[in-house]
Amino acid sequence: MGKIHIEKDRETRRVLHAFAKSIQERDIITYEHSRRVATYVQRLARHMGWSRRDARNLASAALVHDLGKTWIANDILNKSAALSEEERRKMERHPIIGARILIGCDVDPFYVETVLYHHEAWNGRGYPVGLRQEEIPLSARMLSVADVYDVLTSQRPYKAALTKDAARDRLLQSSGVSFDPMVVQAFVQLLETHPNFTLPQHIYAIPPVMPRKTGPLPSPRSFITGS
Numbered sequence: 001m002g003k004i005h006i007e008k009d010r011e012t013r014r015v016l017h018a019f020a021k022s023i024q025e026r027d028i029i030t031y032e033h034s035r036r037v038a039t040y041v042q043r044l045a046r047h048m049g050w051s052r053r054d055a056r057n058l059a060s061a062a063l064v065h066d067l068g069k070t071w072i073a074n075d076i077l078n079k080s081a082a083l084s085e086e087e088r089r090k091m092e093r094h095p096i097i098g099a100r101i102l103i104g105c106d107v108d109p110f111y112v113e114t115v116l117y118h119h120e121a122w123n124g125r126g127y128p129v130g131l132r133q134e135e136i137p138l139s140a141r142m143l144s145v146a147d148v149y150d151v152l153t154s155q156r157p158y159k160a161a162l163t164k165d166a167a168r169d170r171l172l173q174s175s176g177v178s179f180d181p182m183v184v185q186a187f188v189q190l191l192e193t194h195p196n197f198t199l200p201q202h203i204y205a206i207p208p209v210m211p212r213k214t215g216p217l218p219s220p221r222s223f224i225t226g227s
């Protein structure tokens with residue numbers, strides 16, 4: 001590996017990790033989800049024979065795959081009921097927004113296309129473009145399986161978490177429909193060889209507001225000594 005590559009990788013990681021930090025500030029649930037997806041897809045890439053470096057780069061892309069969501073309004077982002085048609089259209093712009101931000105940072109096209117196409121489907125019915133099968137970059141096909149596995153095994157206010165086996169069955173049902181069958185097969189092999197594959201979920205609660213201290217405020221004079 002050349003020195004320029006190593007430097008470029010480092011610089012890209014710095015940029016992507018700064019964006020990941022901004023996701024963490026904006027939306028902790030998406031941030032934690034992205035961290036788990038990054039781990040899953042890195043394991044998948046190694047299992048599929050990718051080099052350590054390529055697998056790590058894919059994990060960095062996964063860390064920011066939902067970056068575009070930081071620009072989606074709170075009432076849509078945090079809505080637990082079903083989205084209206086209009087809200088769904090806005091939400092489905094997040095891969096484009098994320099890709100545009102990354103283009104502006106001059107990162108390698110690998111990251112841009114992985115983020116842009118992570119909601120494309122094998123049968124051509126995904127978004128934002130509607131690419132089909134091998135038209136979708138392999139990195140995005142892998143990311144979409146890891147992404148959905150985490151959503152299935154996560155608890156949300158409106159749904160319970162599926163077990164590993166139930167999630168595996170759902171992935172298999174969508175193999176050749178939403179997902180590349182070859183990628184699903186590799187992911188399922190991984191699940192079957194790792195007894196503790198699913199990463200722990202943190203449940204976040206809004207911290208309680210501290211009660212205001214009652215009673216009169218101390219007079220400013222009381223802070224002045226010697227008067």
Ligand SMILES: [Fe+2]
Nearest residue numbers: 065066118119
């Ligand atoms: Fe997404």
